[in-house]
Amino acid sequence: MTATNILFLDIPTALPVPFSPNTWKVRLALNYKKLTYVTKWVETTSIASVCKSLGIPPTSTLPDGTPKYTLPALIDNTASPSALLSDSTPIIEYLERTYPDPDSSRALCAPASRALHALFEYHVAHSITAQLLPVMVMHMHDKKTPQDRIHFRKRIEAAFGKKLEDLELRGKEREAYWKKIEDAFDLLATFMQAGGTAGELFTGSNLSLADCILGGLLLTFRYTSPDEAWIKISAWNDGKWIRYMSALEEWTTVV
Ligand SMILES: N[C@@H](CCC(=O)N[C@@H](CS)C(=O)NCC(=O)O)C(=O)O
Incomplete structure (x- = not known):
């Protein structure tokens, strides 16, 4: 320490x-x-x-x-x-x-990795983070503090002109949307495998800024939606994201 x-x-x-x-x-x-x-x-x-x-x-x-x-x-x-x-x-x-x-x-x-990290961050923001609301909005709302729930609802409903519940996709539309997110994870898994490093993280077993970005997002999925998002993600890419999360575990202490 x-x-x-x-x-x-x-x-x-x-x-x-x-x-x-x-x-x-x-x-x-x-x-x-x-x-x-x-x-x-x-x-x-x-x-x-x-x-x-x-x-x-x-x-x-x-x-x-x-x-x-x-x-x-x-x-x-x-x-x-x-x-x-x-x-x-x-x-x-x-x-x-x-x-x-x-x-x-x-x-x-x-x-020297600054530009590559900026590109990675831009990619994750557009291909995953920006796609979350239609399948995550209620999961996120429900896990907020009572006061923040009110603020979140007001802000998102004003921005989209819809009730939170109506932003959420259902049925086939929801599954098609999840498929888009799965495709984004497939792409990441493919590149990580091609990297050929020993260890589950981007550059092997040491953490990088890219892992902080992706890891932060995976922790959001795991904590806000253990019953949907995390179940789906755990099944993708032969369990890659479960192994990835295990590799991060030692740095997830909350003090
Ligand atoms: N570019 C900022 C974005 C941070 C950000 O958007 N934080 C959200 C929480 S995930 C926030 O503070 N939102 C407060 C609000 O929108 O009022 C960063 O990377 O730190």
């Missing part, structure tokens, strides 16, 4: 574990790097006020031009001045720069 004075901001849920893919992405990195940290749990409705009060920067701009605040965020008080960070990939790049592993083969994101 490396003793640090890191405060990590994550979103609580109705489960004993968080399920945001973006916060998991950073938590996996913190655990993998064996950095000590404390979690501050912030419901979605309080993200903007808490970030503003702590001086954490916004990650984008809302359509009305006001700043948008998101989690994960992280404050590192180990050094002076403190580092105040938001946005998962820049946070991981900061951790890598500030707390490099003496064994360079354990680097999460060597600077």
